[in-house]
Amino acid sequence: MATNLPGSIGTRCDSPVDPSRRRLLAGLLTAYTASLIPWALAQPAPHADRGAFTALSAILVGRQALDAAQATRLYDALAAAHPNFPADVQALLALINERHIDPLQLQGVLDGEHSPLAPLPRQIVSAWCLGVIGSGEGARCVAYETALNAVIVADVLKPPTYAYGSYGSWAAKPNT
Amino acid sequence: MPAQLSADIVVIGSGIVGALAARRLAQQGASVLILEAGPRLESARIVAAFRNSPLKGNWMAPYPPSPWAPHPIYVPKDNGYLKQAGPYPYPAEYIRAVGGTTWHWAAQAWRLVPNDVRIKSLYGVGVDWPLTYEELDPWYQEAEEILGVAGADNTGSPRQHPFPMEPVAEPWSMRRFRERLAPAYPVVANTVARNSRGYDGRPACVGNNSCQPICPVNAQYLGINAVEAAEAAGAKLVPNAVVYRIEHDAKGRIAALHYYAPDKSEHRVTGKTFILAANGIESPKLLLLSASSKYPNGLANSSGMVGRHLMDHPSTSLTFYADEELWLGRGPQSPSSINTLRDGAFRSQHAPYRLDFTNISQVYGVTNDLIKEGVYGAEFEKQLRWRAARQVNVKNVLEVLPNPDNRIALSAEKDAMGIPKPEAHYAIDDYTRRAAEVSKADFARIAELMGGTGLRYSAEGQFANNQHITGTMSMGNDPASSVVDAFGRTHDHENLFVCSTGVMPTAATMNSTLTAVALALRTAEHILPAKQARAATAHAGREADLA
Known part of the structure; x- marks a missing residue:
């Protein structure tokens, strides 16, 4: 069971770089967005749509690293669920690049401007942090143990249905 | 056949x-x-x-009804099996x-x-x-x-012979409630059909924290x-x-x-x-x-x-942030409660109740709250950890008269x-509603003793059902x-x-x-x-x- 747990997830986007296609994520960012996710500058981005998704994801979930395999899975699922997804991602990233929007203010800005991009941040954050694509009856689960809400607390909690530890181990003060 | x-x-x-x-x-x-x-x-x-399941908060999701023997389902939408004639909804599961x-x-026995x-x-x-x-x-x-059944003798229910098992080990979060609410409220171990040691071929609890919807190890x-x-x-x-x-x-x-x-x-x-x-x-x-x-x-x-x-x-409840890290979700879901209000002369005036503390992991609920609030960026992780460590809930379990x-x-x-x-x-009558009102003072006192902030009472007149x-x-x-x-x-x-x-x-x-x-x-x-x-x-x- 241990190998399925969040602790085993790779915490860097360290897939090998093809030198012939050394297009970097940095090329999709401005100085402002690069400052939000400095780790991403040297990450390969052979595919502009997927690169933009990785960059936007990192900005939205505030992580300094994202699992590459999970990014691929989530991108594919979101693109399948929302036909305009790649273009919307590029558009939202461009908007943040241009206007230097603080991630914490982003939803308020989009809602206030009645932007057609307003649903996008929640779709992406739900995918990363809940492992859920879509909502209501159309929702489906694409990640659980590797969803970021499990990863972020993995030093203290196990996702429900996974054993915490031997009998009584929960009596001790959480070690955080 | x-x-x-x-x-x-x-x-x-x-x-x-x-x-x-x-x-x-x-x-x-x-x-x-x-x-x-x-x-x-x-x-x-x-x-x-x-x-x-995409609906981790819906514990009926793993139990889809069969077409020939339907049972009520309400999420993501009501399957219309248990018809509601009112005046108050009774969404039994x-x-x-x-x-x-x-x-x-939750194996409450x-x-x-x-x-x-x-x-x-x-x-x-x-x-x-x-x-x-x-x-x-x-x-x-x-x-x-x-x-x-594992339990303690201090819950108000006398017995002639000992419990089969000692109470299940107390989670840290419940220990802190017990220590901080004493002597105003004695917090005691719940009486549960959950193993505190191997019993009848089934293992001791290992804290999967999914008693509902399913205990994966049959503890x-x-x-x-x-x-x-x-x-x-x-x-x-x-x-x-x-x-x-x-x-x-x-x-x-x-x-x-x-x-x-x-x-x-x-x-x-x-x-x-x-x-x-x-x-x-x-x-x-x-x-x-x-x-x-x-x-x-x-x-x-x-x-x-x-x-x-x-x-x-029916239950009403209070959710708040304690002033220390408790990290609900370690150990079983429903370990402790206050039992001193189960009986008393007040029963001629209003319903008795038990006060129950959840130990259900708050991570799922907090994640949904943060997404709903649009908390993105570095603040998401920070808020998730802060809230998941401190968010707690106390509810009443109210008697309804026949x-x-x-x-x-x-x-x-x-x-x-x-x-x-x-x-x-x-319908929920005044006898029960009066008790819900009375229990608000308990909720407030409990929050005060826990250094509570961000107090969120369940909506006025709204009761959760306990099945x-x-x-x-x-x-x-x-x-x-x-x-x-x-x-x-x-x-x-x-x-x-x-x-x-x-x-x-x-x-x-x-x-x-x-x-x-x-x-x-x-x-x-x-x-x-x-x-x-x-x-x-x-x-x-x-x-x-x-x-």
């Missing part, structure tokens, strides 16, 4: 209550047949279904499957307090039970030893354990057998049951004695469905009380098999005002018994399962007394085990 089946004892329903009655009767040598409307389930598939609803419970069965005499409200707490005590003990007793024990004792079980009519003879004795298989083929089952154990909603539904020219209002219903006196436990207007009736709407759906008529369906086939000595006698025998049909939380004449403040199991064991003894020698041996064995 043969066209006709027969047995000494035929049990309708394979939940924990019916299955343990079946087990006991099979152990006495009776031939026992259990008819279950739903299918067999597998624990591992339920666990997988939960992990793969239960599972129609082999093993029944305790696939999915509480006894009543002695005064719970005498509230009419003592407080002038509700009704008295036709039996005393002292009469229940040995049956509680037998039930606790079968289920493997808590499940209805399926009762079914397996009944089958080991010789009982036969037919799954997917949807009983739609109980047939009586000219003298009013029950002669047979009629059920549909999923293909709607009709089957008839005969027997000598029949036990209705299909839960507090499906059982009265079946009695009402079985109306005949001799019994135009349904079987066992000369009093007109079948389906009436529907009760449950009221004939609260009832389960037959809907004009039918399910896929052509069987009328159940229809709930429900403790009681009262719809109440026991009593008077056939004019009750459905079954003190032994669960229907007043109207000599060979028809009811084993269910539905026979409880009042709901008290405690989860109803253990009381229903105790009453069912008592009913089984009444139908077929345990052989004295065997009983003596069993008792000696217990003594040795406890020594």
Whole structure:
């Protein structure tokens, strides 16, 4: 069971770089967005749509690293669920690049401007942090143990249905 | 499958209550047949279904209803099975499957307090039970030893013999509640059918924190354990057998049951004695469905009380942030509570209640809150950890008094098999509402003692339901005002018994399962007394085990 747990997830986007296609994520960012996710500058981005998704994801979930395999899975699922997804991602990233929007203010800005991009941040954050694509009856689960809400607390909690530890181990003060 | 089946004892329903009655009767040598409307389930598939569910907050998601034996589902949308006649919604949840609803419970295995069965005499409200707490005590003990109950003696429910097990180890979060609320409120370990050591071939709890919807390791007793024990004792079980009519003879004795298989083929089952154990909603539904020219209002219903006196436990709650890291989600989901308000002179004025602390991981709820609030960027991680570490919840578990207007009736709407759906008529009266108001002061004091901030009371006038369906086939000595006698025998049909939380004449403040199991064991003894020698041996064995 241990190998399925969040602790085993790779915490860097360290897939090998093809030198012939050394297009970097940095090329999709401005100085402002690069400052939000400095780790991403040297990450390969052979595919502009997927690169933009990785960059936007990192900005939205505030992580300094994202699992590459999970990014691929989530991108594919979101693109399948929302036909305009790649273009919307590029558009939202461009908007943040241009206007230097603080991630914490982003939803308020989009809602206030009645932007057609307003649903996008929640779709992406739900995918990363809940492992859920879509909502209501159309929702489906694409990640659980590797969803970021499990990863972020993995030093203290196990996702429900996974054993915490031997009998009584929960009596001790959480070690955080 | 043969066209006709027969047995000494035929049990309708394979939940924990019916299955343990079946087990006991099979152990006495009776031939026992259990008819279950739903299918067999597998624990591992339920666990997988939960992990793969997009709705982790909906614990019914891993239990989709079968088309031939539907049960209520409300999320992501109401499947329209339990019709709501109002005025207050009664969104009960239960599972129609082999093993029944305790696939999915928090294993709360509480006894009543002695005064719970005498509230009419003592407080002038509700009704008295036709039996005393002292009469229940040995049956509680037998039930606790079968289920493997862990508990402490300081909950207000006296006992003659020790619990089978020590209380389950206290999570850190509950320890802090206990330490910080003392002496204003004594926080005590809940009485649970959860192993604090290996018991009866099942392991000790390892803190999966998914008691609901499923304990993956079976450290808590499940209805399926009762079914397996009944089958080991010789009982036969037919799954997917949807009983739609109980047939009586000219003298009013029950002669047979009629059920549909999923293909709607009709089957008839005969027997000598029949036990209705299909839960507090499906059982009265079946009695009402079985109306005949001799019994135009349904079987066992000369009093007109079948389906009436529907009760449950409504709850209001307070969610807040404690001023220290508690990290709910380590250990079992429902470990501790405050029991000092379960009884008192105030019961003449307002409902008693238990105050219950959740230890359910807050991560899922907090994640949803943050997404809803649009908290993105580095703040997301920071907020998730801060809130998941500190967010806590206390709720009341309120008594509802028996009221004939609260009832389960037959809907004009039918399910896929052509069987009328159940229809709930429900209201929450001032007796219960007054207690909810009173308990707000407790909530506030608890939050204060925990250094609480961000206090969020449940919406005014809104009650969560606890799925403790009681009262719809109440026991009593008077056939004019009750459905079954003190032994669960229907007043109207000599060979028809009811084993269910539905026979409880009042709901008290405690989860109803253990009381229903105790009453069912008592009913089984009444139908077929345990052989004295065997009983003596069993008792000696217990003594040795406890020594």
